[in-house]
Amino acid sequence: xxxxxxxxxxxxxxxxxxxxxxxxxxxxxxxxxxxxxxxxxxxxxxxxxxxxxxxxxxxxxxxxxxxxxxxxxxxxxxxxxxxxxxxxxxxxxxxxxxxxxxxxxxxxxxxxxxx
Ligand code: SF4
Numbered sequence: 001x002x003x004x005x006x007x008x009x010x011x012x013x014x015x016x017x018x019x020x021x022x023x024x025x026x027x028x029x030x031x032x033x034x035x036x037x038x039x040x041x042x043x044x045x046x047x048x049x050x051x052x053x054x055x056x057x058x059x060x061x062x063x064x065x066x067x068x069x070x071x072x073x074x075x076x077x078x079x080x081x082x083x084x085x086x087x088x089x090x091x092x093x094x095x096x097x098x099x100x101x102x103x104x105x106x107x108x109x110x111x112x113x114x115x
Contacts, residue, residue, distance in 0.1 A: 015072075044062045066088065069091075075089050
């Protein structure tokens with residue numbers, strides 16, 4: 001566990017009234033509530049050279065985890081906003097995100113406004 005996660009789990013927060021930007025762990029605290037927090041990360045990121053049915057099976061299994069995730073919208077928005085190049089984020093595969101970028105100039109904003 002990283003230091004930031006330890007602080008988050010301990011309930012350490014920014015002092016009230018502070019004008020400092022929020023700590024990074026506040027901006028990403030949703031990740032600790034994801035359904036994948038204890039899952040094997042290999043489920044969400046393809047090994048080198050994986051193609052065809054093997055990739056489809058792994059992506060589908062990862063998307064099944066995302067389908068029951070309480071932070072799926074935040075995760076999807078993050079994946080689109082930072083253009084995560086690899087992995088399943090918010091139930092979207094790499095191919096799903098590429099198609100979203102072709103359809104829209106700002107697919108992350110569309111996810112945010114739909115939520
Ligand atoms: S949406 Fe999927 S990848 Fe994102 S936090 Fe939830 S389970 Fe993990």
